Amino acid sequence: MxxxxxxxxxxxxxxxDVWNGRLEAKYQARAPKLVEIDxxxxxxxxxxxxxxxxxxxxxxxxxxxxxPKAARISDMRPGxxxxxxxxxxxxxxxxxxxxxxxxxxxxAGQTFAEATDKELAxxxxxxxxxxxxxxxxxxxxxxxxxxxxxxxWDMKLAVAxxxxxxxxxxxxxxxxxxxxxMGLPRLADAYWEPLWNAVEEADVPVSMHIASGSQKNSLxxxxxxGSPATVFITVGPTANFTVIxxxxxxxxxxxxxxxxxxxxxxxxxxxxxxxxxxxEVYHKHRHWAKPPITEKPSFYFxxxxxxxxxxxxxxxxxxYHIGIDNLMFEVDYPHSDTTFPNSRQIATERFKDVPADEAxxxxxxxxxxxxxxxxx
Amino acid sequence: MxxxxxxxxxxxxxxxDVWNGRLEAKYQARAPKLVEIDxxxxxxxxxxxxxxxxxxxxxxxxxxxxxPKAARISDMRPGxxxxxxxxxxxxxxxxxxxxxxxxxxxxAGQTFAEATDKELAxxxxxxxxxxxxxxxxxxxxxxxxxxxxxxxWDMKLAVAxxxxxxxxxxxxxxxxxxxxxMGLPRLADAYWEPLWNAVEEADVPVSMHIASGSQKNSLxxxxxxGSPATVFITVGPTANFTVIxxxxxxxxxxxxxxxxxxxxxxxxxxxxxxxxxxxEVYHKHRHWAKPPITEKPSFYFxxxxxxxxxxxxxxxxxxYHIGIDNLMFEVDYPHSDTTFPNSRQIATERFKDVPADEAxxxxxxxxxxxxxxxxx
Numbered sequence: 001m002x003x004x005x006x007x008x009x010x011x012x013x014x015x016x017d018v019w020n021g022r023l024e025a026k027y028q029a030r031a032p033k034l035v036e037i038d039x040x041x042x043x044x045x046x047x048x049x050x051x052x053x054x055x056x057x058x059x060x061x062x063x064x065x066x067x068p069k070a071a072r073i074s075d076m077r078p079g080x081x082x083x084x085x086x087x088x089x090x091x092x093x094x095x096x097x098x099x100x101x102x103x104x105x106x107x108a109g110q111t112f113a114e115a116t117d118k119e120l121a122x123x124x125x126x127x128x129x130x131x132x133x134x135x136x137x138x139x140x141x142x143x144x145x146x147x148x149x150x151x152x153w154d155m156k157l158a159v160a161x162x163x164x165x166x167x168x169x170x171x172x173x174x175x176x177x178x179x180x181x182m183g184l185p186r187l188a189d190a191y192w193e194p195l196w197n198a199v200e201e202a203d204v205p206v207s208m209h210i211a212s213g214s215q216k217n218s219l220x221x222x223x224x225x226g227s228p229a230t231v232f233i234t235v236g237p238t239a240n241f242t243v244i245x246x247x248x249x250x251x252x253x254x255x256x257x258x259x260x261x262x263x264x265x266x267x268x269x270x271x272x273x274x275x276x277x278x279x280e281v282y283h284k285h286r287h288w289a290k291p292p293i294t295e296k297p298s299f300y301f302x303x304x305x306x307x308x309x310x311x312x313x314x315x316x317x318x319x320y321h322i323g324i325d326n327l328m329f330e331v332d333y334p335h336s337d338t339t340f341p342n343s344r345q346i347a348t349e350r351f352k353d354v355p356a357d358e359a360x361x362x363x364x365x366x367x368x369x370x371x372x373x374x375x376x
Numbered sequence: 377m378x379x380x381x382x383x384x385x386x387x388x389x390x391x392x393d394v395w396n397g398r399l400e401a402k403y404q405a406r407a408p409k410l411v412e413i414d415x416x417x418x419x420x421x422x423x424x425x426x427x428x429x430x431x432x433x434x435x436x437x438x439x440x441x442x443x444p445k446a447a448r449i450s451d452m453r454p455g456x457x458x459x460x461x462x463x464x465x466x467x468x469x470x471x472x473x474x475x476x477x478x479x480x481x482x483x484a485g486q487t488f489a490e491a492t493d494k495e496l497a498x499x500x501x502x503x504x505x506x507x508x509x510x511x512x513x514x515x516x517x518x519x520x521x522x523x524x525x526x527x528x529w530d531m532k533l534a535v536a537x538x539x540x541x542x543x544x545x546x547x548x549x550x551x552x553x554x555x556x557x558m559g560l561p562r563l564a565d566a567y568w569e570p571l572w573n574a575v576e577e578a579d580v581p582v583s584m585h586i587a588s589g590s591q592k593n594s595l596x597x598x599x600x601x602g603s604p605a606t607v608f609i610t611v612g613p614t615a616n617f618t619v620i621x622x623x624x625x626x627x628x629x630x631x632x633x634x635x636x637x638x639x640x641x642x643x644x645x646x647x648x649x650x651x652x653x654x655x656e657v658y659h660k661h662r663h664w665a666k667p668p669i670t671e672k673p674s675f676y677f678x679x680x681x682x683x684x685x686x687x688x689x690x691x692x693x694x695x696y697h698i699g700i701d702n703l704m705f706e707v708d709y710p711h712s713d714t715t716f717p718n719s720r721q722i723a724t725e726r727f728k729d730v731p732a733d734e735a736x737x738x739x740x741x742x743x744x745x746x747x748x749x750x751x752x
Contacts, residue, residue, distance in 0.1 A: 063660045063663060064663050066660060067664055226564065226626050227665055227666070227667035229661070229665045230654075230658065230662075230667045231618065231621045231622050233657045233665075234625070234673075235617060235621055238614065238649075241611060241614055245606075245610045245611055246607050249602075250603060251602075267649060269646075269648060269652060269653075269694075270645075270646040270649040270650075272645060273614075273646040273688070276645060277613065277643065278606075280687070280713075281609045282606065284439045284713070285442060285605070286606075287439060287441075288444060289605045289606045312649070313652060313697070314649045314694055314697045317648075317697065318648075318693050318694050321690045336660060336661070337656075337660075
């Protein structure tokens with residue numbers, strides 16, 4: 001491959017100063033804080049001890065050193081929290097652009113949606129969107145791609161913040177894949193309709209990252225007997241199976257033909273089966289079940305849903321069952337799944353039997369078109 | 377194809393007389409009964425109104441006539457409930473043998489496990505295993521293959537009934553894929569250990585059919601807005617994703633190297649992804665997560681897990697990622713998914729690019745070997 005790759009799922013590990021000096025005096029002391037608890041460096045907000053497992057900052061570590069305990073900033077590779085260092089790591093890995101998700105706010109702002117003081121939460125959320133633009137994306141706006149997070153608890157505020165995010169230069173909206181687990185309606189519910197109308201009009205994609213539900217439940221990362229941690233990590237990506245089936249069969253994509261979703265870090269090796277099964281169910285069961293759609297499910301997927309993957313030989317084998325125009329690459333820097341610093345090598349090996357034009361779409365063109373990146 | 381196919385997942389719709397005249401007088405009046413309720417013909421047992429959706433008896437119906445309401449025996453194709461008629465339908469469809477699941481008892485005896493009077497429940501369950509042998513399998517023991525159901529609430533009784541089932545000629549054990557939903561421990565829990573020891577010694581397979589959990593929750597088969605029914609039917613097969621990951625990572629298959637499970641009606645198009653993901657998780661996370669296994673997860677799958685499918689082009693494409701020796705065909709007669717009466721035509725079309733020796737394994741040899749069928 002004689003071109004740089006584009007990654008559509010990466011993460012910022014926030015440094016301690018995100019909210020420093022940016023909030024009104026009455027809120028400043030209550031902003032999210034990185035503190036020492038029980039020998040670990042942990043983010044806290046209100047009464048929430050936030051999820052900051054070390055598995056989220058493993059870029060550059062050997063697998064033998066992977067550790068689920070909360071990692072210290074001082075132990076992390078600087079590319080985790082510093083945009084200039086991130087760009088250097090991207091250069092080393094052959095990655096031209098990354099689409100970025102927050103960590104402390106939750107990947108879709110869930111930390112603030114689960115807060116008690118919603119005025120405080122709104123200001124902290126807005127501050128994050130500002131910081132993302134002027135501290136991270138500003139380091140190179142063509143290569144570091146921001147996504148807006150919105151106040152999930154109020155659709156009027158959410159629409160306003162979404163519009164503010166567009167003015168800040170953010171190129172997508174990050175939404176929880178499982179709002180139900182947070183006590184909010186599912187993505188296909190009428191509750192979200194004002195936001196979907198705004199997003200459809202703006203024509204920007206909506207990322208649904210796996211595990212972007214409630215921040216209040218700890219991950220079952222206990223080692224040892226029965227090994228629930230390995231089962232949890234193995235199963236995690238397929239959480240979007242039900243989400244995608246619901247976006248389609250509910251009629252949401254039918255009602256909003258320009259709305260586009262990205263299934264982030266879900267892998268793709270199971271999506272061919274999902275589309276085959278959904279089409280079969282539509283074919284056999286639509287007469288009595290009467291789903292509010294007029295085309296077969298795979299039609300809506302091909303028009304409106306995109307999915308990204310890291311290292312997925314099964315998905316590459318089954319790519320024609322998914323759709324060459326719907327697939328995008330990701331590096332997942334700096335999470336434990338990341339392909340960094342071997343992304344190009346892995347991509348080349350897995351794609352050795354794939355025609356060059358298909359590879360180019362998956363590694364560059366589809367992402368440039370969908371996120372409207374300022375790249376050739 | 378110049379040979380008959382073997383189906384490893386089919387269902388008996390019980391006629392009203394299963395328990396007639398077979399129970400002690402004190403139990404006879406309280407056996408499961410087919411009665412008229414609210415204009416529907418429904419099975420009832422104790423206070424349970426059992427699941428008998430019409431979608432379970434759709435063989436031979438047009439999709440336009442599919443209906444989730446409880447079907448009447450008089451409206452069903454006789455092959456649903458009559459073994460001689462079933463054999464005729466198998467001849468018509470080119471099927472040599474079928475592996476049979478119960479309906480009224482639940483596919484794995486859940487109806488009896490959820491009963492209040494466990495003495496009554498045990499006798500009804502034993503009676504079912506007897507009836508299955510002397511009424512159904514007796515019609516042609518080489519072609520109609522019975523599976524034992526056991527009292528899930530007592531492992532001493534369960535082992536005894538499993539041994540009794542072997543003497544009756546049944547060739548497998550049918551277990552719930554989701555005992556947790558019934559308030560019982562997961563399949564990898566030590567609770568089941570006496571049963572796994574007995575099964576391993578007898579060297580017969582354990583079927584885990586999708587949706588073989590609690591009988592007390594009604595299916596969300598309401599048509600119309602939001603279409604939860606279509607989402608439910610689409611997602612259903614992948615329930616075994618977590619189950620298989622847990623059988624492997626828990627160490628159950630490691631501890632019991634001769635124990636063999638069949639993932640029934642789960643489809644196969646997602647299994648390549650599961651194995652790839654599980655192996656990756658083992659590779660990256662075993663150092664801290666310490667799963668009690670010594671080989672990579674796909675090793676245990678290839679040694680001990682089998683999966684069947686009806687019409688799964690994606691799974692056929694990805695078959696080398698799953699394992700040619702682990703795949704088996706199924707017809708799912710007479711459920712709504714069934715390929716009857718077009719099983720051979722569908723199988724031929726989907727396998728047109730598959731080498732003959734691979735097809736022969738998948739359509740015959742693997743099932744004959746696993747279930748020890750008395751067929752060539």
